[in-house]
Amino acid sequence: NDLCLGIPFKLTLQQLEEKEEVELGNAEAMRLAKDDQQSAEPRETWGRRLEFVLASIGYAVGLGNVWRFPYLCYRSGGGAFLIPYLIMLFLCGIPLLFMEFTVGQYTRLGPVHSLAKICPLFKGVGLATVVISYVLCTYYNVLMTWALYYLLHSFSPSLPWQSCNNTWNAVGNCSTGFPGNATHLKSASQQFFDHKVLEMTTGIEHAGGIRWELFGLLVLAWAIVYFCIFKGVKSTGKVVYFTATFPYFILFALLINNVQLPGAKDGILFFLMPNWSKLLEVQVWVNAAAQIFNSIGISFGSMISMASYNKFNNNILRDTYIVSLANSATSIVAGFVIFSAIGYMAHIHNLPVDDIATDGPGLVFVVYPEVFSTMPVSQLWAPLFFIMLLCLGLDSQFAMVEVAVTFIVDGFGKKVLGVFKRKELIVLAVCSVGFLLGIPHITSGGIYVFQLMDHYTAVVSLMFLAFFEVLAVTLIFVRRLSVMLEKMLGKKPNLFFRVCWQFLSPMLVLVILISSIVQYTPARYGKFYTYPLWAEVVGWFISLVSIIWIPLGALHELWTTEGSLLQRLKKSITPTVDLEFVSEKPSGESIALFAAA
Numbered sequence: 001n002d003l004c005l006g007i008p009f010k011l012t013l014q015q016l017e018e019k020e021e022v023e024l025g026n027a028e029a030m031r032l033a034k035d036d037q038q039s040a041e042p043r044e045t046w047g048r049r050l051e052f053v054l055a056s057i058g059y060a061v062g063l064g065n066v067w068r069f070p071y072l073c074y075r076s077g078g079g080a081f082l083i084p085y086l087i088m089l090f091l092c093g094i095p096l097l098f099m100e101f102t103v104g105q106y107t108r109l110g111p112v113h114s115l116a117k118i119c120p121l122f123k124g125v126g127l128a129t130v131v132i133s134y135v136l137c138t139y140y141n142v143l144m145t146w147a148l149y150y151l152l153h154s155f156s157p158s159l160p161w162q163s164c165n166n167t168w169n170a171v172g173n174c175s176t177g178f179p180g181n182a183t184h185l186k187s188a189s190q191q192f193f194d195h196k197v198l199e200m201t202t203g204i205e206h207a208g209g210i211r212w213e214l215f216g217l218l219v220l221a222w223a224i225v226y227f228c229i230f231k232g233v234k235s236t237g238k239v240v241y242f243t244a245t246f247p248y249f250i251l252f253a254l255l256i257n258n259v260q261l262p263g264a265k266d267g268i269l270f271f272l273m274p275n276w277s278k279l280l281e282v283q284v285w286v287n288a289a290a291q292i293f294n295s296i297g298i299s300f301g302s303m304i305s306m307a308s309y310n311k312f313n314n315n316i317l318r319d320t321y322i323v324s325l326a327n328s329a330t331s332i333v334a335g336f337v338i339f340s341a342i343g344y345m346a347h348i349h350n351l352p353v354d355d356i357a358t359d360g361p362g363l364v365f366v367v368y369p370e371v372f373s374t375m376p377v378s379q380l381w382a383p384l385f386f387i388m389l390l391c392l393g394l395d396s397q398f399a400m401v402e403v404a405v406t407f408i409v410d411g412f413g414k415k416v417l418g419v420f421k422r423k424e425l426i427v428l429a430v431c432s433v434g435f436l437l438g439i440p441h442i443t444s445g446g447i448y449v450f451q452l453m454d455h456y457t458a459v460v461s462l463m464f465l466a467f468f469e470v471l472a473v474t475l476i477f478v479r480r481l482s483v484m485l486e487k488m489l490g491k492k493p494n495l496f497f498r499v500c501w502q503f504l505s506p507m508l509v510l511v512i513l514i515s516s517i518v519q520y521t522p523a524r525y526g527k528f529y530t531y532p533l534w535a536e537v538v539g540w541f542i543s544l545v546s547i548i549w550i551p552l553g554a555l556h557e558l559w560t561t562e563g564s565l566l567q568r569l570k571k572s573i574t575p576t577v578d579l580e581f582v583s584e585k586p587s588g589e590s591i592a593l594f595a596a597a
Contacts, residue, residue, distance in 0.1 A: 043108050044232050045309050051237030053319050055306055058244035058395025060296050060327040063143060066392065067363040069291060070335035074271050074357060076287050077278030084279065084288035086328070092508045093292040094324045095500035097303060098493075099473055099481065101316040104307030106484040107577060110406035111301035114308070115472060118480075120561075121572035122472035124553020128465050129301030130407045132457060132546040134430075136300070137400035138437040139453045140393065144221040145214050145442065146365055147389040149197055154382040161192035162373040168195040189370040197365075201445045204452065204535050208444025218442055222435045225397050229405075230424045233309045236398050243391040243398075250388040251333055254381070258340035261375070267343015270353045271335050286515045289508050294458065296327055299466040302399035305406045313488055338363065341371045348374060364389060404430050448525055448535075455523035456539040461546045463513045468550055470509050474501040476573055483579050 046052045073081045107114040112130055116123035153160050160166060164174035169191050186194070194200045201208045228239045258264050278284050297303060307316065339357075345367070346353045358367060372382045405427055408416055416426060441450045473481065478501050482492045523531050523539055531539070554572075561568040 043309065044234060045311055046233050047237050049314060049319075051233070051240060052306060052310055052314070053322055054240040054244040055233075055236060055395070055399065056303065056319065056323045057326050058240050058391075059302055059306070059399035060323055061244075061247070061330045061392065062295075062297075062396040063364070063389065063392050064295055065327070065331045066334045066338065066389075067360055069295065069331035070271065070338040071357060071363070072287060072291055073335055074339070076284045077275040078270075079272040080274035080276050080278055081284065081288065082332075084285045085291065088285070088289040088292045088508070089324060089328055091500060091504050092289055093296050093298075093328075094320055095497055095505050096293075096298045096470065097296055097324055098317065098320040098497065099501060100298060100303040101307040101310075101320055102481060102485055102488075103473065104304035105310045105312065105314060105316055106488060108308050108312075110308060110403065110410050111304040112407050113410050114304060115469065117577045118477045118575050119472040119573055120557050120576065121554050121569075122468055122550070123557060124549040124551065125465065125468045125472060126301065127407075127553060128546045128549040129299060129304075129469070130403050131549060132461055132465060133300045133302060133400040133403040134434070135453070135457050135542070135545065137397055137404075138434045139441050139450055140397055140400065141218065141221045141225065141434065141438055142441040142446070142450055143361070144224075144390060144393045144397065145217045146197060146361070147386050147393065148217045148221060149214065150365065150369065151383055151386040151390070154379070154386060159369070159373050159378055159382060160196070161189040161369050164188050164191075166192075166196070168192065170195070187366070187370055189366050189373070192369070193362075193365050198447050199444045200447055203529060204445055204448035204531060206445055207440075210439065211442050211444065211446070214442040214446075215439070218435060218438055222431050222438075225394065225401060226428060226431045228394065229398050229402060230427045232405075232423065233306075233402075236402070239398070240395060243395050247388045247391050248330075250384050251330070251337055254337045254385070255333065255340070257375075257381070258337060258344065261340065261344040261347075263343040263345075263347025264340035265343065267339040267341070267346065267353055268336055270343065270357075271339035283515070283519070286512055289512050290463075290516075292328075293466060293509075293512065294462070295331065296324060297396075297399070299462060299469050300400065301403045305403045306399060308406065315489065317489065338368075341368065345371055345374070401427075401430060401434065448529070448531070451525045452523050452531060452535060452539050453542060456542045457546070459516070460520075460539075461543045463509070463516050464547050464550070467509050467513045470506050474506055477575055478502050480575055480577065480579060484577070487579070 046055075073085070103114050103118065104111075107117060109117070110126070110130070112123070112126035115126035115129075163169075169188065170186070173186060174191055175187050197214075199208065199211055227235075228243075229236050259268070293299070310316070339353075342353055342356050345351075345356050349356075356367060368385065369382070372378045372385065375381055405423075408426055408430070409423065440446060441453075443449075478498070481501065482498065486492045522536055525531075557572045558565075558568050561571050563571065
């Protein structure tokens with residue numbers, strides 16, 4: 001009996017011991033996981049809701065609102081252009097911005113890791129957005145360098161671009177006004193920009209030396225960016241109270257001043273005079289959609305990154321409307337400011353408005369300085385204008401640099417902090433590399449490098465990224481997107497947003513992409529300079545630097561996933577976002593406003 005009872009008794013003890021060991025192991029693992037979770041630094045959040053809204057408005061409202069929209073509106077039918085522009089705002093801009101805010105706020109991750117969780121097959125899209133934002137910020141700060149240069153020279157006893165009596169002016173080739181059709185002449189402001197600021201060569205083939213004045217100002221521009229963002233959203237949130245609001249004071253002050261100038265009315269009428277026949281042109285509608293897309297900043301990853309620092313139940317629908325409408329309203333106000341000044345210049349020089357109207361850097365660094373040189377109290381308006389440009393550029397720069405910092409901290413936080421010890425040093429490293437990459441733009445041939453980079457980054461690459469981001473989120477993840485919103489705001493999105501996400505927005509993005517490919521034109525500088533073949537090859541390489549991560553990410557996901565090809569493909573389009581996660585109950589304010597929408 002002892003033998004018969006002993007065997008099962010010993011086995012039972014052994015099983016109990018093994019079970020106890022497993023339970024102890026599980027308990028220890030849970031304790032360690034809990035300790036890790038408690039010891040991990042929680043993700044920082046914006047100090048106040050207003051800080052996120054101001055930072056988002058500051059990022060969306062950039063230099064393009066001042067120098068691109070007014071000219072595009074005038075060229076695309078004047079007041080008639082506002083119809084396709086506003087339609088595209090509500091069918092494409094607002095829904096896609098709402099989508100990016102939702103992804104960032106729910107996942108509390110930057111674009112790389114949030115998009116990888118939404119659709120692992122397209123995890124390269126997130127990395128591509130980081131790359132394109134960082135490439136953009138390396139030359140965007142050059143604009144801040146030029147603005148600083150003009151700002152410092154605005155305090156001279158007389159504005160240096162007013163006359164033709166300076167050492168940099170070409171004898172017999174300088175005009176104190178706009179030369180009109182006299183192609184052998186250049187305005188004094190144009191010569192100041194070309195010969196004094198840039199010391200411009202004849203082409204990208206002749207790089208020339210470093211402009212040491214601009215080198216010092218580039219250091220200063222990056223130092224300003226660093227000290228505004230080195231503490232993360234805590235410092236950025238305080239800075240945007242000034243940088244996001246000050247431009248509006250200057251814009252409205254300029255508007256009040258400009259409309260009183262002779263000829264201003266003609267300029268505004270020229271800006272708004274509707275040409276209804278333009279509405280029948282497909283390209284006008286494509287231009288409207290592209291302007292909305294580029295202006296709001298969709299697919300640069302910045303909106304996802306900034307929203308990731310929100311509290312879980314922040315009312316992002318309200319913020320989406322505020323940011324989108326503020327951005328478009330600013331563009332329209334800027335149109336009145338710019339064309340009232342252009343009408344004034346056309347009046348005093350007795351030229352058609354069409355001879356003066358332009359877009360791009362030439363508008364703010366050539367045309368507007370010329371305007372100031374003839375305005376009363378020019379020594380007051382010039383510094384205020386260039387401070388406004390600095391604020392507009394800095395807000396955009398904050399967001400683009402923050403995308404790279406967020407990617408590094410989210411992906412390699414412990415490893416990188418083990419090397420750099422403090423997040424402030426990570427920000428310093430990101431800014432330092434950005435400064436080094438910006439040096440080619442401040443050589444004597446740097447303006448040609450700048451134009452090449454801008455064309456192949458902001459024009460060619462962006463729409464590819466936008467298409468794949470929209471494809472991943474709206475076509476594959478759209479139902480789960482509704483669940484995420486319900487958990488954050490207490491109610492699923494209405495029919496309008498669901499239709500836009502699933503059908504209208506992807507279709508519009510695809511149309512813009514196809515149109516961009518069909519109507520592709522090589523980069524140019526001005527009306528006459530065309531880039532050599534090797535420069536075009538470099539330009540396409542710049543585009544591939546960001547685009548290449550999309551196929552590489554897809555191939556890596558399929559290669560590392562186990563199973564047959566069909567199983568791998570199925571797993572790679574299966575989201576890994578935790579839809580059971582709920583941080584807090586949605587607030588009554590969120591539910592009420594979301595239901596009203």
